Amino acid sequence: MEKKLYGLLAKVLAIFLGILIIIPIIFGFIGFFLPSFGYFPILGKSEFNLNYFYISFNIAGISKSIIMSLFTGLGSTLLALFFSQVILLYFFKTRAYNYIKIIISPLIALPHITMAIGLIFLFSPSGLFFRLFSPWLTGFDRPPNFFIIPDEYGFFLILGLILKEIPFFILVSLSAIQQFSARQIFDLGKSLQNSNFSSWCILIFPLIYKKIRLVIFIVIAFTASVVDMSLILAPSTPSTLAIRILQIYQSSDIDSFFIASNLALIQLLIIIILLLSWMILERIVEHKLFFIFFTKILSFRIFFLKNLIFASAVILFSLSVLGIFSSLLWGFSKNWYFPSFFPNSIDIDTFINFYNENKFIVFISIFISVVVSFLSSLLTIIWVELMDILKMKKLYLEWIIFIPLFIPQISFLIGLQSFIILFNFDSFLIPLIIIQLFYVIPYSFIILAPSLREIKKDIIRVAASLGKNRFQRLVQIKLPIIMSSFLTSFAIGMLVSFSLYIPVYFIGAGRVTTLTVEALNLALSGSRQDLGVATFFQIIIPILILITVVYFNKKMSKWRF
Amino acid sequence: MLINIKNNFVKIFLNSCIFFSLLLFNFPIYAHERNDDWKDVLKEASGQTIYFHAWGGAKNINSYIKWASDEVKKKYDITVKHVKVSDTANVVAKILSEKNVKKNNNGTVDLVWINGENFSFMKTNDLLLNEKWIFNSPNSKFLDFANNPSLLNDFGIPTDGMEMPWGVSQLNFYYDTKYIKSPPKSALELKNYIIRNKGRFTFPQPPDFVGTSFLKQILIELISDRNFLKSNYIANKHERELDPLWQWLEEVTPYLWRNGKNYPSNYLAMTELVAEREIDFGIAFNIAHASNSISEGKLSNSVRSYIHDKGTLANVHFLAIPYNSSNKAASRAFVDFLISPKAQIKKQNKDFWGDPSVISVNKLSQNWRNKFSTLPRGVATLTNQDLKMKLEEPHPSWVKIIEDKWIKKYGSSN
Numbered sequence: 001m002e003k004k005l006y007g008l009l010a011k012v013l014a015i016f017l018g019i020l021i022i023i024p025i026i027f028g029f030i031g032f033f034l035p036s037f038g039y040f041p042i043l044g045k046s047e048f049n050l051n052y053f054y055i056s057f058n059i060a061g062i063s064k065s066i067i068m069s070l071f072t073g074l075g076s077t078l079l080a081l082f083f084s085q086v087i088l089l090y091f092f093k094t095r096a097y098n099y100i101k102i103i104i105s106p107l108i109a110l111p112h113i114t115m116a117i118g119l120i121f122l123f124s125p126s127g128l129f130f131r132l133f134s135p136w137l138t139g140f141d142r143p144p145n146f147f148i149i150p151d152e153y154g155f156f157l158i159l160g161l162i163l164k165e166i167p168f169f170i171l172v173s174l175s176a177i178q179q180f181s182a183r184q185i186f187d188l189g190k191s192l193q194n195s196n197f198s199s200w201c202i203l204i205f206p207l208i209y210k211k212i213r214l215v216i217f218i219v220i221a222f223t224a225s226v227v228d229m230s231l232i233l234a235p236s237t238p239s240t241l242a243i244r245i246l247q248i249y250q251s252s253d254i255d256s257f258f259i260a261s262n263l264a265l266i267q268l269l270i271i272i273i274l275l276l277s278w279m280i281l282e283r284i285v286e287h288k289l290f291f292i293f294f295t296k297i298l299s300f301r302i303f304f305l306k307n308l309i310f311a312s313a314v315i316l317f318s319l320s321v322l323g324i325f326s327s328l329l330w331g332f333s334k335n336w337y338f339p340s341f342f343p344n345s346i347d348i349d350t351f352i353n354f355y356n357e358n359k360f361i362v363f364i365s366i367f368i369s370v371v372v373s374f375l376s377s378l379l380t381i382i383w384v385e386l387m388d389i390l391k392m393k394k395l396y397l398e399w400i401i402f403i404p405l406f407i408p409q410i411s412f413l414i415g416l417q418s419f420i421i422l423f424n425f426d427s428f429l430i431p432l433i434i435i436q437l438f439y440v441i442p443y444s445f446i447i448l449a450p451s452l453r454e455i456k457k458d459i460i461r462v463a464a465s466l467g468k469n470r471f472q473r474l475v476q477i478k479l480p481i482i483m484s485s486f487l488t489s490f491a492i493g494m495l496v497s498f499s500l501y502i503p504v505y506f507i508g509a510g511r512v513t514t515l516t517v518e519a520l521n522l523a524l525s526g527s528r529q530d531l532g533v534a535t536f537f538q539i540i541i542p543i544l545i546l547i548t549v550v551y552f553n554k555k556m557s558k559w560r561f
Numbered sequence: 562m563l564i565n566i567k568n569n570f571v572k573i574f575l576n577s578c579i580f581f582s583l584l585l586f587n588f589p590i591y592a593h594e595r596n597d598d599w600k601d602v603l604k605e606a607s608g609q610t611i612y613f614h615a616w617g618g619a620k621n622i623n624s625y626i627k628w629a630s631d632e633v634k635k636k637y638d639i640t641v642k643h644v645k646v647s648d649t650a651n652v653v654a655k656i657l658s659e660k661n662v663k664k665n666n667n668g669t670v671d672l673v674w675i676n677g678e679n680f681s682f683m684k685t686n687d688l689l690l691n692e693k694w695i696f697n698s699p700n701s702k703f704l705d706f707a708n709n710p711s712l713l714n715d716f717g718i719p720t721d722g723m724e725m726p727w728g729v730s731q732l733n734f735y736y737d738t739k740y741i742k743s744p745p746k747s748a749l750e751l752k753n754y755i756i757r758n759k760g761r762f763t764f765p766q767p768p769d770f771v772g773t774s775f776l777k778q779i780l781i782e783l784i785s786d787r788n789f790l791k792s793n794y795i796a797n798k799h800e801r802e803l804d805p806l807w808q809w810l811e812e813v814t815p816y817l818w819r820n821g822k823n824y825p826s827n828y829l830a831m832t833e834l835v836a837e838r839e840i841d842f843g844i845a846f847n848i849a850h851a852s853n854s855i856s857e858g859k860l861s862n863s864v865r866s867y868i869h870d871k872g873t874l875a876n877v878h879f880l881a882i883p884y885n886s887s888n889k890a891a892s893r894a895f896v897d898f899l900i901s902p903k904a905q906i907k908k909q910n911k912d913f914w915g916d917p918s919v920i921s922v923n924k925l926s927q928n929w930r931n932k933f934s935t936l937p938r939g940v941a942t943l944t945n946q947d948l949k950m951k952l953e954e955p956h957p958s959w960v961k962i963i964e965d966k967w968i969k970k971y972g973s974s975n
Contacts, residue, residue, distance in 0.1 A: 059973075060969040060973040061974060062973075125839055126834075126839055236766055237766075237974065249654075250651040252654040254657070334858065337836065337837060338837050357624075424664075424667050509644075509655075510614070511644055513645070521618070521647065525647075525826060525827045527833065527859060528833060
């Protein structure tokens with residue numbers, strides 16, 4: 001009887017949680033889906049029609065924006081995946097392999113815009129790169145006019161995205177590799193007279209690929225609709241579709257809401273098209289011809305090509321480090337004009353002023369990310385535990401929590417915004433935390449759910465027979481076992497929350513701002529010094545989060561064993 | 562006098578204004594009533610929080626707003642939260658969408674820094690507090706509405722007491738005298754300069770406020786008859802009148818910075834470009850901008866400002882309260898403080914913001930008059946004499962046309 005009640009309670013709670021997750025997703029979707037057909041009774045329009053598609057496609061330069069978004073999504077994902085595999089392959093048999101994770105972790109931790117800002121500091125005509133060669137080689141006593149960042153075609157946007165996604169792909173590939181006996185397979189391939197490269201391509205990569213497919217799809221969806229990086233690195237005449245949506249949504253026309261919604265739907269369609277073409281690409285690559293290509297042609301040891309590819313991977317890596325370094329340099333410099341390579345004087349006035357003016361923003365950014373990340377880990381644990389109580393094993397519906405990662409952020413937020421305005425929020429902090437949860441929970445889930453579910457049933461059974469109830473088992477047995485995953489999930493959650501731009505921009509509505517939003521504003525207008533300092537905080541906070549987590553992880557595992 | 566008066570017509574208008582205002586403001590009685598009202602306003606305002614939506618890109622302006630917020634906190638116990646806006650059109654869009662969902666109280670915007678087409682849009686869509694509230698502000702007595710029609714007309718649109726004048730702006734250019742001897746002082750000279758010096762001129766990308774204003778400036782200089790600009794834009798009647806502007810841009814754009822394929826996002830981004838000598842000229846609306854940048858260490862000491870020989874766009878910027886503001890009394894109290902001599906002199910001070918005051922000095926006490934007259938000017942700030950050539954803003958209806966067409970021709974064509 002008591003057990004039945006327990007189960008009922010769990011069921012009710014599970015349904016409640018499910019609804020809590022699904023309802024905002026539905027609202028976020030219909031909030032831009034219906035208006036894109038001209039239907040939104042709240043604004044007094046209740047007629048379905050296709051007019052807005054006509055209007056959307058007649059916006060000047062919109063096709064260029066769409067093509068750029070498609071190009072960026074596909075190009076950056078493909079290239080990042082390629083380079084991540086090249087780097088892994090190169091290090092796979094070396095001792096450095098064990099340290100890759102440590103080297104790339106800080107790069108993963110940084111918000112996307114720090115990478116974009118780094119590139120600007122490096123490659124703008126007055127940036128570090130031209131200073132290095134001026135005036136002694138180039139003869140420039142003032143910044144040249146010919147070099148363009150952002151460039152016309154969005155190559156720098158792709159570069160910025162690649163720099164950020166390569167470490168991410170490496171990380172997920174590393175954890176995928178751990179799940180099968182990669183070394184033996186690799187050696188087997190080599191013993192069959194295949195080169196390193198072709199053994200990797202034919203034997204290892206398909207195994208990795210299966211495990212990281214979801215992540216690749218997430219990256220495609222993200223890169224094709226990224227806003228924060230595009231604002232800095234994409235050309236502005238015209239920009240990518242996501243930026244055009246933002247601009248149109250904010251213009252004060254009555255119709256602009258409907259046009260922006262329509263474009264938001266088109267942005268979603270772009271992602272669907274990209275994912276479908278990716279799947280077609282998968283089919284083609286699976287085809288036998290490609291195996292022949294890899295075994296026959298690439299089995300020749302093309303040292304030159306291999307080294308060239310590796311060299312470009314190294315260059316990419318150093319670019320990201322250099323860019324970040326130069327943005328720091330700007331934060332602590334004074335009167336640093338072209339063409340001097342080093343600042344004339346270093347001072348910390350800008351730093352102190354910036355901190356004094358923005359300490360609340362620094363604080364609130366950390367606060368939000370802690371709360372969001374904690375709640376997200378907690379909800380994931382509760383959900384998994386509920387499913388355990390209900391003995392539900394095959395959960396077809398759990399993919400729903402990944403939906404927010406596939407709907408373009410800009411579209412989803414425009415959709416939600418139409419409803420949020422109906423409520424009278426006194427504080428924008430709570431809605432912001434709730435919305436951020438949608439972007440953080442998927443990551444907590446990926447990390448926590450498997451490790452919770454993989455705990456050996458025997459251990460639990462022993463605990464139960466010792467008279468521990470469910471809650472005690474969770475807190476005293478399960479949590480210590482998954483502590484390392486919990487901390488990882490907590491850290492990743494904080495990092496994701498910390499780097500979110502569009503949700504803060506829309507939901508925070510200027511009343512709640514975070515460092516990421518502030519840094520982007522500075523990147524578009526403010527002084528380079530301030531931007532440098534903002535970037536400093538954007539770098540130091542994630543790294544501190546990482547260090548803290550690593551430290552706790554060590555400490556916890558000490559007393560555990 | 563702020564606006565350059567060219568004909569007697571305006572004089573007659575002004576005289577009638579004075580007469581009219583004497584009729585309107587029957588001072589002794591009215592002032593008394595006003596006082597009582599105002600006490601109620603302050604009482605209601607005390608302890609409230611307001612969200613002031615104001616452009617937040619410039620550090621000195623943000624610091625000034627912070628100072629003013631601290632003052633009203635001490636004085637009236639009002640908490641002012643500055644919501645930093647990148648484009649006021651976004652704020653207008655937000656208020657409009659609130660009106661559309663019938664959120665007629667408790668709006669998210671309590672006070673907005675505004676002028677021009679945004680004001681015009683808000684006025685035509687009934688988005689503003691509409692009860693001539695500005696005349697009930699005690700400190701409005703320092704504003705010379707009678708002799709200064711620009712305080713009651715925003716881009717030619719009568720404000721009807723729906724927005725309070727806050728400051729005065731005039732479009733101005735700046736350059737480094739170390740490298741450039743005589744800057745181009747007309748649209749035509751500028752064109753020649755741009756073509757001769759490829760890649761060394763640009764303007765903020767419209768619809769940025771300063772970018773659009775630059776286009777308007779060029780249009781005013783080139784249009785066949787400036788009177789067209791005073792009235793509503795009518796497509797079939799006025800379309801051709803814009804041709805000189807498009808012709809000018811057609812010739813100039815390939816020679817702009819980055820071949821006109823990229824533009825700085827706003828005037829502050831331009832300042833960085835001037836500092837690094839990527840470009841030769843900066844553009845600003847705040848007459849003290851160059852001086853401020855020099856004292857902040859951003860621009861070199863040798864930078865100076867100038868305006869075109871035939872004058873440049875001048876306008877007043879205002880503070881308006883949305884119709885659905887959740888704290889109208891507190892907003893009014895804050896506005897009243899912002900136009901007080903204490904706040905205005907600090908605003909005009911080059912070390913804080915450098916934005917000219919809207920107060921008429923002759924309405925002040927001797928003590929304040931002295932303070933205003935001894936206020937130092939920045940090294941690169943033009944004198945009132947230098948700035949006397951002022952151009953009137955075109956009717957707001959022209960703005961949208963210019964912006965849309967520019968975006969179509971140059972903002973989306975690469």
